[in-house]
Amino acid sequence: MQTALRTALPETELAGRANFAPHARVAREERPVQGSGLPLTIRGLRKSFGDNEVLRGIDLHIPAGQFVAIVGKSGCGKSTLLRLIAGLEKIDSGSISFGDAAVQPEDIRVMFQEPRLLPWARVLSNVEVGLGRDRASKDAHARAEQALTEVGLTDKRDQWPSVLSGGQKQRVALARALVSRPRVLAFDEPLGALDALTRISMQRLLERVWRDQGFTAILVTHDVAEAVALADRVLVIDEGRIAHDVVVNAGRPRERGSAELASLEASILSHLLSAEDRT
Numbered sequence: 001m002q003t004a005l006r007t008a009l010p011e012t013e014l015a016g017r018a019n020f021a022p023h024a025r026v027a028r029e030e031r032p033v034q035g036s037g038l039p040l041t042i043r044g045l046r047k048s049f050g051d052n053e054v055l056r057g058i059d060l061h062i063p064a065g066q067f068v069a070i071v072g073k074s075g076c077g078k079s080t081l082l083r084l085i086a087g088l089e090k091i092d093s094g095s096i097s098f099g100d101a102a103v104q105p106e107d108i109r110v111m112f113q114e115p116r117l118l119p120w121a122r123v124l125s126n127v128e129v130g131l132g133r134d135r136a137s138k139d140a141h142a143r144a145e146q147a148l149t150e151v152g153l154t155d156k157r158d159q160w161p162s163v164l165s166g167g168q169k170q171r172v173a174l175a176r177a178l179v180s181r182p183r184v185l186a187f188d189e190p191l192g193a194l195d196a197l198t199r200i201s202m203q204r205l206l207e208r209v210w211r212d213q214g215f216t217a218i219l220v221t222h223d224v225a226e227a228v229a230l231a232d233r234v235l236v237i238d239e240g241r242i243a244h245d246v247v248v249n250a251g252r253p254r255e256r257g258s259a260e261l262a263s264l265e266a267s268i269l270s271h272l273l274s275a276e277d278r279t
């Protein structure tokens with residue numbers, strides 16, 4: 001197993017594991033064209049900021065291609081966990097590994113709540129940024145166009161980000177994350193700032209691209225209805241650990257508002273409320 005790096009790296013959407021082994025480049029030629037999901041195993045993960053002990057022993061295995069949602073009260077360490085997984089933050093102790101694969105920077109991506117587009121670059125160029133070092137390759141344009149098609153924004157390719165709606169900006173950010181065919185895609189409340197209708201249409205889009213591309217998805221959300229609508233499994237973080245690990249067995253496409261999902265949602269909410277009551 002290859003253990004992820006622990007270097008503190010500048011904040012970037014492209015997970016920045018700087019010292020990927022040189023042999024990873026060789027492995028790259030052999031990987032499937034279609035990015036397939038990587039499994040993720042976390043053991044005894046701890047992280048503190050000063051004397052604030054945020055994560056106090058996270059143990060978790062996510063099989064390749066699973067869609068996991070993470071919920072928990074504000075400040076419980078959800079974003080910290082994502083940033084550790086993406087290599088954007090240094091762990092104190094424990095390990096994070098991605099099966100036997102030679103993990104490369106493009107394999108693990110994070111999409112944030114703010115789209116973080118470059119205002120001086122047109123939509124297509126913003127998507128190309130997601131290619132990282134492949135940006136100079138001959139097929140960069142074609143790959144970026146393909147990613148824009150996947151999010152239904154081909155007609156906006158020559159626009160400036162400033163003329164896009166919030167939902168369209170998030171779709172560009174999604175295309176930028178998808179363009180490198182990530183094998184793990186982590187979302188940190190990506191839909192939190194969208195209106196209810198746009199949010200539902202983005203949820204459907206996320207589910208579709210996840211099904212089409214097979215990456216392992218980790219979604220941090222405050223919206224428990226969103227978690228049960230999208231995920232195979234919902235993790236509740238409390239007091240620095242995974243307090244509940246709830247399997248969502250409902251078939252897909254999911255019927256929003258169904259009795260089955262509503263009852264799961266209610267039970268997860270009650271876990272969250274009891275965590276809140278203790279503070």
Ligand SMILES: Nc1ncnc2c1ncn2[C@@H]1O[C@H](COP(=O)(O)OP(=O)(O)OP(=O)(O)O)[C@@H](O)[C@H]1O
Binds near residue numbers: 049074076078
């Ligand atoms: N770079 C940092 N330096 C110091 N403290 C930090 C840093 N990043 C996070 N923290 C602290 O770690 C704790 C967890 O923060 P984190 O952002 O992971 O929470 P969260 O669960 O994502 O919350 P929210 O739901 O509000 O986004 C908080 O107490 C926060 O203040």
Ligand SMILES: [Mg+2]
Binds near residue numbers: 080
């Ligand atoms: Mg957060």
